[in-house]
Amino acid sequence: MSDAVRDGTGLPAGAGMAEWRDRIGRSAEYLAIPLFALIVSAALFSLFLLALGQSPGQFFQLLWVGGYGTSFSWQNTLVRSAPLIFTALCVAIPAQLGLVIIGGEGALVLGGLAAAVIALPLAGTAPPAIVLFLMLVAAVGVGAVWIGLVGLLRYGRGVNETIASLLMFYIAISILNFVVEGPLRDPASPNKPSTASIGEANMIGNVPGIDVHWGLPIGILLCVLLYLLMSRTTFGFAARVTGGNVRAAQGQGLPVGKLVVAATAIAGGCAGLAGFFEVAAIHGKANASLIAGYGFSGILVSFLARHNPLAIPPVAILFGGIAAAGGLVQRRMGLPDATMVVLQGLIFVVLLASETLYGRFRIFGGKR
Amino acid sequence: MHDDTSRPGAAGRRTFLPKLGGSGSLGGAGGFSLDRRTLLKGAAAGALVAGAGLSGIRPARASGLTIGIVYVGPRDDYGWNQAHAVAAAALKQVPGVTVIEEENVPETIAVSKSMESMIELDGANLIFATSFGYYDPYMLEMAKKFPDVQFRHAAGLWTDAAPKNAGSYFCYLDQAHYVDGIAAGLASKAGKLGFVAAKPIPTVLLNINSFTLGAKSVNPDAKVQVVFTGEWSMPVREAEATNALIDAGAEVITCHVDSPKVVIETAERRGVMTCGHNASQADLAPKGFLTGAEYKWLTIYKEFADILTTGGTLPNFVRGGYDKDYVQNTAYGAASTDLIRAACEQAKAELRAGKVIYQGPMKDNTGKEVIPAGTEHDAYDVWLEQTSFLVDGVVGSTS
Numbered sequence: 001m002s003d004a005v006r007d008g009t010g011l012p013a014g015a016g017m018a019e020w021r022d023r024i025g026r027s028a029e030y031l032a033i034p035l036f037a038l039i040v041s042a043a044l045f046s047l048f049l050l051a052l053g054q055s056p057g058q059f060f061q062l063l064w065v066g067g068y069g070t071s072f073s074w075q076n077t078l079v080r081s082a083p084l085i086f087t088a089l090c091v092a093i094p095a096q097l098g099l100v101i102i103g104g105e106g107a108l109v110l111g112g113l114a115a116a117v118i119a120l121p122l123a124g125t126a127p128p129a130i131v132l133f134l135m136l137v138a139a140v141g142v143g144a145v146w147i148g149l150v151g152l153l154r155y156g157r158g159v160n161e162t163i164a165s166l167l168m169f170y171i172a173i174s175i176l177n178f179v180v181e182g183p184l185r186d187p188a189s190p191n192k193p194s195t196a197s198i199g200e201a202n203m204i205g206n207v208p209g210i211d212v213h214w215g216l217p218i219g220i221l222l223c224v225l226l227y228l229l230m231s232r233t234t235f236g237f238a239a240r241v242t243g244g245n246v247r248a249a250q251g252q253g254l255p256v257g258k259l260v261v262a263a264t265a266i267a268g269g270c271a272g273l274a275g276f277f278e279v280a281a282i283h284g285k286a287n288a289s290l291i292a293g294y295g296f297s298g299i300l301v302s303f304l305a306r307h308n309p310l311a312i313p314p315v316a317i318l319f320g321g322i323a324a325a326g327g328l329v330q331r332r333m334g335l336p337d338a339t340m341v342v343l344q345g346l347i348f349v350v351l352l353a354s355e356t357l358y359g360r361f362r363i364f365g366g367k368r
Numbered sequence: 369m370h371d372d373t374s375r376p377g378a379a380g381r382r383t384f385l386p387k388l389g390g391s392g393s394l395g396g397a398g399g400f401s402l403d404r405r406t407l408l409k410g411a412a413a414g415a416l417v418a419g420a421g422l423s424g425i426r427p428a429r430a431s432g433l434t435i436g437i438v439y440v441g442p443r444d445d446y447g448w449n450q451a452h453a454v455a456a457a458a459l460k461q462v463p464g465v466t467v468i469e470e471e472n473v474p475e476t477i478a479v480s481k482s483m484e485s486m487i488e489l490d491g492a493n494l495i496f497a498t499s500f501g502y503y504d505p506y507m508l509e510m511a512k513k514f515p516d517v518q519f520r521h522a523a524g525l526w527t528d529a530a531p532k533n534a535g536s537y538f539c540y541l542d543q544a545h546y547v548d549g550i551a552a553g554l555a556s557k558a559g560k561l562g563f564v565a566a567k568p569i570p571t572v573l574l575n576i577n578s579f580t581l582g583a584k585s586v587n588p589d590a591k592v593q594v595v596f597t598g599e600w601s602m603p604v605r606e607a608e609a610t611n612a613l614i615d616a617g618a619e620v621i622t623c624h625v626d627s628p629k630v631v632i633e634t635a636e637r638r639g640v641m642t643c644g645h646n647a648s649q650a651d652l653a654p655k656g657f658l659t660g661a662e663y664k665w666l667t668i669y670k671e672f673a674d675i676l677t678t679g680g681t682l683p684n685f686v687r688g689g690y691d692k693d694y695v696q697n698t699a700y701g702a703a704s705t706d707l708i709r710a711a712c713e714q715a716k717a718e719l720r721a722g723k724v725i726y727q728g729p730m731k732d733n734t735g736k737e738v739i740p741a742g743t744e745h746d747a748y749d750v751w752l753e754q755t756s757f758l759v760d761g762v763v764g765s766t767s
Contacts, residue, residue: 331436
């Protein structure tokens with residue numbers, strides 16, 4: 001067996017060593033720079049707290065306790081992370097093609113609505129497994145069409161996808177309001193317009209043993225699958241080439257239009273799936289509670305994960321933890337809820353600023 | 369169902385749009401490395417938090433009564449949440465009572481987790497869930513999960529079928545709007561009043577109707593023009609509606625939206641008189657403020673705290689208006705004359721004595737009879753909770 005085969009790089013032995021050193025260096029870089037950015041964010045936030053006359057030590061202790069310190073805190077964190085994983089994927093997948101989609105919230109809302117709408121006539125007559133399956137198909141389908149439409153507009157008419165997806169979010173809210181305040185309004189709920197309940201039997205329930213619904217494991221699985229799709233398939237390669245240079249992609253004869261529509265449809269399907277879990281695991285009906293801002297938080301998560309599907313779950317868990325600890329911080333320190341928004345904003349800005357640091361440190365073998 | 373809290377969208381947008389501006393400006397997010405190593409970045413994120421985690425988990429369990437209050441919006445919204453927060457602040461002064469609060473909690477699983485966290489980490493014995501959408505399924509589920517903790521929800525939704533450690537409390541704010549109507553009817557010269565309303569749902573319609581009936585009781589020709597914005601919180605549209613009503617000649621403006629701040633400020637700037645809603649907006653309108661319809665949650669909160677600290681059992685369902693001191697009118701503003709004050713005080717005294725506002729014969733604003741002669745619906749009559757009409761004297765339509 002040759003050295004080249006043994007070290008798995010397909011390169012001669014010496015080159016393999018260098019390659020591996022380079023890889024480890026860059027891995028360390030990917031670990032060290034975000035860590036550094038988070039420490040800087042924490043330091044800046046501590047100054048902010050000191051300016052308010054509050055103790056940073058107490059804050060970070062509460063952040064730990066409320067987000068990760070007890071088994072309850074962990075479940076609290078994980079349950080808040082699940083929708084963020086899906087909505088972050090809605091940003092991350094089109095980002096591979098250089099598209100910035102920020103309207104995932106609209107696909108989430110309509111996906112959830114579609115799930116409820118399809119379940120209502122079936123509830124009580126069809127077996128729950130079939131109802132759930134159809135809900136899932138409806139939610140993913142509607143989400144895919146909704147954001148796929150953004151891709152189509154981008155490709156077909158040159159409409160800016162960022163603006164289109166944001167504006168379509170407002171259309172999605174109007175559709176939701178129209179349906180729950182009009183044709184499908186539950187007459188038993190006059191003061192909170194809502195569809196009727198899909199029934200306890202048709203709810204998807206929790207992962208056995210923990211108080212976290214199935215959205216979390218399925219979200220993580222989806223991240224892995226989409227990572228493989230984007231990194232190990234022709235489709236993913238073509239998508240990344242398109243993201244790198246559209247003209248070059250077109251020059252190579254890649255079907256850029258189809259890629260754009262497919263990627264946006266996948267993205268919309270992910271956001272629709274978030275809506276499915278909101279309805280099937282949490283609300284049991286569609287109403288304005290679907291508009292909880294997960295779609296917008298997902299943007300933040302995706303950017304911090306640098307649009308890498310595999311990095312999305314840990315980042316989502318970080319943000320889920322910050323959200324979970326927010327209540328404890330409010331209660332114990334008497335700080336307003338906006339405090340946590342300040343922390344999130346600081347992390348976002350500092351991490352984006354730290355993007356410029358990649359490849360600048362010799363210690364990481366940085367020659368890029 | 370006297371509350372106006374079914375507004376989760378507002379919470380979501382308020383919290384997240386600012387971030388959106390930030391991310392939107394990032395533009396061309398090209399060059400997305402899909403290296404598998406990028407995932408390490410996420411691990412790094414987790415590592416920091418792990419690093420930040422110090423030892424020592426201190427549950428702050430107080431020895432006495434710990435009351436947890438959950439709000440859907442900010443505590444200083446000049447509206448629904450502030451009305452509760454004012455009561456919470458007063459409750460903190462009661463010896464032996466610890467009050468813990470969380471604001472901006474959306475009507476999703478987040479509220480379940482907030483309640484659970486208050487119980488698990490802070491040892492709360494009584495939870496006040498103050499937003500309409502917190503009840504089903506979130507508060508009900510928590511009530512089943514924690515049978516030793518008392519849960520009370522600020523709307524009239526509890527039934528015998530629900531857990532016995534849960535319950536409802538609410539206040540007939542429309543009675544205070546009736547008093548507002550009297551002030552507005554007397555203050556206006558031409559009897560032209562304006563009402564900025566969120567959604568045409570029973571609780572809102574009831575307030576519009578009571579305001580109108582109050583105005584008509586002192587000025588039979590009074591007309592209340594109503595504009596529905598369609599959203600609980602839509603400041604731009606609320607300002608537009610206020611301006612449109614003033615352009616149409618309204619002399620007094622009032623409203624039923626989440627936060628009346630924009631409406632009151634806009635009217636004050638235009639030199640038009642105002643009546644408030646939910647909490648005190650008196651300081652927003654130093655010149656034109658008459659009075660306002662306010663909740664007095666403190667009465668209920670104190671009652672409950674007293675019962676629990678003396679070892680009693682909480683009632684499952686409490687409700688009331690002026691008769692039980694559950695609602696109030698804001699202290700009179702500069703625009704209230706002595707005549708207005710006297711008429712309002714008289715109306716309050718009558719309401720405290722059980723005056724019935726909804727007495728037949730009464731017609732809606734399309735001429736249809738809604739209450740026949742000889743019939744009356746007192747404040748506790750559930751018929752009022754199904755209100756779907758606008759009384760004669762209201763200019764506007766529910767659809």
